[in-house]
Amino acid sequence: MLGASGYAGRELCALILDHPELVLAFATANEQRGARARIGRHTIEFSATESARLGDAALVFSALPHGTSKEWIARARDAGARAVDLSADLRPGNGCEGIPYGLTELSREQVRNAPLVSNPGCYPTSILTALAPLFARDLVADDCPIVIDAASGVTGAGNSPKRELLFAEVADDYRAYGFSDGTGNVHRHLREMRAVAESLGCAADLVFTPHLLPVARGILATMTVTLRAPIQGETLTPWRATYAGERFIELVDEPPTLRDVVHRNVVRIAAMPLAGTRRPTLLVLSAIDNLVKGAAGQALQNANLMLGLEEAAGLPS
Numbered sequence: 256m257l258g259a260s261g262y263a264g265r266e267l268c269a270l271i272l273d274h275p276e277l278v279l280a281f282a283t284a285n286e287q288r289g290a291r292a293r294i295g296r297h298t299i300e301f302s303a304t305e306s307a308r309l310g311d312a313a314l315v316f317s318a319l320p321h322g323t324s325k326e327w328i329a330r331a332r333d334a335g336a337r338a339v340d341l342s343a344d345l346r347p348g349n350g351c352e353g354i355p356y357g358l359t360e361l362s363r364e365q366v367r368n369a370p371l372v373s374n375p376g377c378y379p380t381s382i383l384t385a386l387a388p389l390f391a392r393d394l395v396a397d398d399c400p401i402v403i404d405a406a407s408g409v410t411g412a413g414n415s416p417k418r419e420l421l422f423a424e425v426a427d428d429y430r431a432y433g434f435s436d437g438t439g440n441v442h443r444h445l446r447e448m449r450a451v452a453e454s455l456g457c458a459a460d461l462v463f464t465p466h467l468l469p470v471a472r473g474i475l476a477t478m479t480v481t482l483r484a485p486i487q488g489e490t491l492t493p494w495r496a497t498y499a500g501e502r503f504i505e506l507v508d509e510p511p512t513l514r515d516v517v518h519r520n521v522v523r524i525a526a527m528p529l530a531g532t533r534r535p536t537l538l539v540l541s542a543i544d545n546l547v548k549g550a551a552g553q554a555l556q557n558a559n560l561m562l563g564l565e566e567a568a569g570l571p572s
């Protein structure tokens with residue numbers, strides 16, 4: 256495990272340590288190298304990244320920052336290990352097309368036995384999983400943007416110190432972020448979401464505004480989608496068809512909340528028609544734990560498939 260001392264890395268170490276088939280070969284850190292940490296029932300010591308014996312591992316996870324991760328993934332592959340990259344470095348839209356993208360329920364066959372998988376971002380996991388059934392059936396009007404407001408807990412920003420993430424700055428407040436020079440719709444996850452949405456058949460613009468929620472973990476995405484025509488029958492019909500039998504996708508009639516999903520490897524989705532609009536419009540809601548289904552859990556789900564293990568092994572459902 257590379258980047259084990261970060262939020263995503265610690266979450267993944269905890270899952271690996273309790274996994275029925277996997278053993279944690281090493282857990283690396285940068286500033287925290289040499290420190291000991293209590294993870295669940297276990298205590299581990301973080302080693303320096305340079306000392307990791309990459310070739311001794313059947314599979315290397317990297318939860319390093321983007322920009323740094325790519326180089327270590329290449330070293331792991333050169334040493335003969337399979338690899339799952341949790342960073343944005345190898346994701347679609349970031350100049351590395353052709354690497355299996357591990358939105359597991361939608362790309363299971365590309366991930367199974369793959370030597371290298373790019374693990375999706377947390378916002379893209381919640382948003383793309385929820386919208387994919389509409390894209391697959393060509394239900395979305397091309398001439399109206401899909402408007403996405405999503406709120407994330409503060410672990411989404413990692414654990415390196417930042418003034419704007421101090422408790423006193425975040426507590427009892429709520430704010431939008433991700434603007435550049437006064438312009439919105441520029442968050443770095445948009446490249447990935449646009450590339451994947453397009454590959455799934457979406458021709459509509461995505462308008463994405465992230466918000467910072469004063470909780471530790473969880474993402475709630477609220478998506479307003481103009482349809483070509485109203486959905487016939489029950490609103491959730493497209494989702495039931497796409498995700499029939501999926502144990503980590505929960506389709507619900509009530510708006511999902513973060514309490515429904517934290518510490519679980521699930522995407523919980525609701526959809527409802529909106530009143531008061533001239534064109535048929537849906538509200539789609541999706542909730543995940545950003546550190547589990549949005550990072551470590553989905554990475555382990557992909558690794559299980561890459562290694563020929565039971566897909567759900569070691570995953571909290």
Ligand SMILES: NC(=O)c1ccc[n+]([C@@H]2O[C@H](COP(=O)([O-])OP(=O)(O)OC[C@H]3O[C@@H](n4cnc5c(N)ncnc54)[C@H](OP(=O)(O)O)[C@@H]3O)[C@@H](O)[C@H]2O)c1
Binds near residue numbers: 257259263
């Ligand atoms: N947090 C989330 O919700 C989430 C969700 C999906 C994907 N991701 C992705 O997962 C990755 C990790 O995210 P995170 O939130 O866990 O970040 P984080 O808490 O900041 O952890 C980063 C990890 O990388 C290590 N590191 C930093 N710079 C390094 C360097 N130059 N060389 C070697 N190791 C270095 C850190 O070690 P020290 O702490 O010891 O310095 C730490 O272990 C990122 O690429 C992020 O985009 C995160």
